[in-house]
Amino acid sequence: MIFRILGPLLVEDGQGTRTLAAPKQRVILASLLLRPNQVVPVADLLDRVWGKHHPASATATLYNHVARLRRSLGDEAGARVLTRAPGYLVEIRDDRELDLGRFHALRATAANAAQDGDHDRAADLLRQALGLWRGNALSDVPAGATHSPDTEQLDELRLAVRQQCVEYDLECGAAESLLPELRHLLAAHPFREDLYGQLMRAPCGTRPAPRPAAPTG
Numbered sequence: 001m002i003f004r005i006l007g008p009l010l011v012e013d014g015q016g017t018r019t020l021a022a023p024k025q026r027v028i029l030a031s032l033l034l035r036p037n038q039v040v041p042v043a044d045l046l047d048r049v050w051g052k053h054h055p056a057s058a059t060a061t062l063y064n065h066v067a068r069l070r071r072s073l074g075d076e077a078g079a080r081v082l083t084r085a086p087g088y089l090v091e092i093r094d095d096r097e098l099d100l101g102r103f104h105a106l107r108a109t110a111a112n113a114a115q116d117g118d119h120d121r122a123a124d125l126l127r128q129a130l131g132l133w134r135g136n137a138l139s140d141v142p143a144g145a146t147h148s149p150d151t152e153q154l155d156e157l158r159l160a161v162r163q164q165c166v167e168y169d170l171e172c173g174a175a176e177s178l179l180p181e182l183r184h185l186l187a188a189h190p191f192r193e194d195l196y197g198q199l200m201r202a203p204c205g206t207r208p209a210p211r212p213a214a215p216t217g
Contacts, residue, residue, distance in 0.1 A: 001077060003092070004099045005033050006154070007134025009141055012094050013076045023051050025069045028062075032081065034150050036092040036101065039084045097130045100154075107161060115166060123168035125159055133158055139204070150167045159189065166198055 004010040009026050011018045014099055020026045031048045032040055046054050055061070066088060070078035080091045095101035106129035114122040137154035161187065166178055182199045189195060 001080070001093075001099050002099070003033050003077075003090070003097060004134070005030060005138050006103065006132050006158075007137070008139050008189045009033075011073055011077050013074060015074055018073060018077065020069070022065075022072070024065050024066065025072060028065055028069055028088075029073075029081075032088060032090040033098065033100070036090055036098055039087050039089045041087040043086075044076065045087060069098070090198065103129045103132050103161075110164075110168075119168040119171040123165050125167035126155050126168065128134045130158070130161060130165065130205055159185075163194060170198065170201055 002010075002012040004012070007078065009020065011020075011028055011029075013150050020029065027049050028045060030043055042059060043060060046058050049062065049065070050058055066081065070081050072078075073081065077097075082091055092098045092101060095105040106125050110122040110125035111127070113119075113125060137151045137158075143149075143151060162181075166182065167186075169178055178201075186192070186195050186199065
């Protein structure tokens with residue numbers, strides 16, 4: 001059983017890979033997976049599915065969407081969507097069942113390796129963590145005002161881990177091989193001062209591109 005949110009929303013069980021065609025079902029499952037093993041109140045789910053101005057029948061309709069979600073997921077995965085007052089939760093039994101959980105576990109192990117001075121292993125662990133991503137987080141889930149901050153935070157975390165991986169590689173003396181990645185990151189994030197700092201620590205004679213003017217207003 002694997003739930004994947006680091007990219008398009010996917011669920012894998014003994015029957016294969018399952019995707020959810022209904023957008024509202026994807027929103028509900030994504031909302032629960034962002035807080036694994038925690039109860040997400042019905043009120044929060046209503047806001048995520050319909051926004052702040054949901055119809056009077058929204059609560060009853062939400063119950064129906066959850067029932068359909070369980071059927072869409074099949075017996076094994078559907079049984080993980082539990083009713084717990086005042087809402088619902090998805091049961092995740094270990095880090096291997098949720099790619100975000102595995103991502104955090106690898107980050108923690110990498111930090112411990114770096115603390116012990118093993119930057120090469122730390123960088124390898126972070127590359128494994130980054131390999132779990134298949135694009136932007138929850139890229140196929142409709143992003144409402146209450147949902148977007150979560151995905152933006154995850155994508156920011158991905159960038160931070162990429163930079164930390166670069167930092168570990170720099171500590172190992174692998175600066176020259178990092179130049180293409182650093183230039184790519186700078187092209188995508190031209191206002192990140194720390195990226196310029198990392199690029200300037202690359203081999204002598206390599207100069208970063210001029211910094212764009214900071215946006216005004």
